[in-house]
Amino acid sequence: MTTAHWLFGDQLGPHFLSPGEDGPDRDAPVVIIEARSVFRRRRFHRAKAHLVLSAMRHRAAELGDRARYIRADTYREGLREALGDIGGGGRDSAGKATVTVHHPTSHAALRLVRSLDGVSVLPARGFLVPHADFRAFADGLGGKRLRQEDFYRWVRRGHDLLMDGDTPAGGRWNHDHDNREPPPKDTRVLDAPTPYRPREDAIDEEVRHDLDRWERDGEVRFVGRDGPRRFPASRREALAALRRFVEHRLTGFGAYEDAMLAADPVMSHSLLSSSLNLGLLHPAECVEAAEDAWRAGRAPVNSVEGFVRQIAGWREYVWQLYWYFGEDYRHSNTLGHDAPLPDWFLELDADAVTARCLATTLAQVRDTGWTHHIPRLMLLGSHALQRGWDPEAVTDWFHRCFVDGYDWVMLPNVVGMSQYADGGRMTTKPYTSGGAYVHRMSDLCGGCAYRPTERVGDRACPFTTGYWAFLHRHRGLLSGNNRMSQAVRGLDRLGDLDELLRQARAAGDAPP
Structure with missing residues (x-):
C-alpha cells in the first residue's frame, strides 16, 4: 500500500519533502488539498487568497506527476479523494499509516490531522528550534x-x-x-x-478567474483589493x-x-x-x-x-x-476589552478616516494586504488598544487581512504584544503612544487635520487623546508596572483630563 505525504498550503518549500528519520518517504506521492471551506469560514483579504492559492498551484505544477492536487469542499473530502486515486486509504497490514504530514501550523489543523485514521504526524519543519x-x-x-x-x-x-x-x-x-x-x-x-516584484503568469490568471467566480456565485466574500501579485x-x-x-x-x-x-x-x-x-x-x-x-x-x-x-x-x-x-491563550483578556470592531475598520475603509497616519496605513492594507511592523503595532494595534476593542476580534482581523497572517503568527503578536491582553506574559508593557511618537518617527503628521501635541478640541490628535484615556482607564493596573508608572503619574499633571475623557468617550467607534 502506497504511503503518501500531505502538504498544507504553508508547507511549500523543498524542506517539507526532504527524507530522513523525521521526513516522508523519498518518492512518496504528494497530496495538496485546496479546501473551499477555508475561505468560507473567514472573510480573507482578496490578495491573500490569491497568493495562497497561487503558491499551492505553483507547487503542484513544480512537482508534476508526483503531486495529486485536489479541489474539494473540505480537507476530509479532499484526502479521501486523493487516497482513492493513489491506492491508499487507511493503514497497511502492518498498521503503518498511509499518509504522513509534517506538524501543521495551527491548533485547528493539528486537531484535524490527529483525528484522521491512517495519518501520521511528523515533527514540525520550517523553524530553527524543535x-x-x-x-x-x-x-x-x-x-x-x-x-x-x-x-x-x-x-x-x-x-x-x-x-x-x-x-x-x-x-x-x-x-x-x-x-x-x-x-x-x-x-x-x-x-x-x-x-x-514577481511577474504574474497563467496560474495567477486562473486563480483570479476562480476567485471572481466564487464571489459572483456568492460562495465566498473577500475584503481588500487584488491587484497584480506583489509577493x-x-x-x-x-x-x-x-x-x-x-x-x-x-x-x-x-x-x-x-x-x-x-x-x-x-x-x-x-x-x-x-x-x-x-x-x-x-x-x-x-x-x-x-x-x-x-x-x-x-x-x-x-x-x-x-x-x-x-x-x-x-x-x-x-x-x-x-x-x-496553548489554545486557551487566545481567550486572554486581562484588560477586559470587549468593544466590537467598527465597520469602517472591518471594511478597510481608509477614505472614512481623517487621521492621516491611520488612513494611510489602512489604505496600504486595503490595497496590498501588507504594511510593515511599526504601522501594524503603533498605528493599527495601538488604535485598537486605545479604543478597547475585543482582542480576539482584533487577532482575527490581522489574521484575515495580511498576506503573511496565520493563526500562529497573529495570536501571540496581537494578544500578547499589540493588545497586552495577556497582562505581560509576553511583553513587559503595553505598546501604545500619543501622537508625538508618530510625529517623531514618520512624516505622517504633516498635512493632517489633527495636531500631535493637542489633547482636546477639534484639532486634538486621536492618538494623543486615546493614549491618555487608555492610561486613565487602566491606571490601577499600569501604575504597578515599572515601565509605565511614570507615564501614569503624568495623568496628575493634566489640567484638561476631564475634558479629554469626555472627548474620548464621544469618539465612540467613529473613524478618527
Missing part, C-alpha cells in the same frame, strides 16, 4: 520570566549565528539603539533599491526576493526599520515574511545569507543583526509561544 528544545529552555528558567531577548541569545549561541566564538559579532547582542532612527527630514522615499508564489521567486534583499537592500535596512513614510510603505524592508510563512524559504537560509553579507563586508552589523533578530529572535519566539502557551 518544540521539545524550546520547552526544555522555557521550563528550565527556574522562575525567571520568559523573555524574547533571553531566547534570542540562546538561539544565537545554539546555532552559532552571528557569533565570534563566545561573543556576539560586532560586540553587542542587540543593535536596537542604532536601528531606531526617524526618517531623514524632507525625504518622501528612502534612497533604496526597489524590492523584488513570491514559488520557490524560485522567493529565492530571487531573498537575493535581491541581501545584495541590494539589507545595507540600508537597520537604521530606519522603525520609521514610517507615507509615500514609501516598503522602505528597506525585506518583504520576505509571506515567503517564510508559506514555507517557500527556510529561516536558516535567510539569516545565514545575511550573516555572510556582513562577514564579506557588504552590509553593516546593525542592519544584519536587526534582520537576524526579526527571524531567529522574534519570528521563532512567536512560533514557540503559540504552542507553549
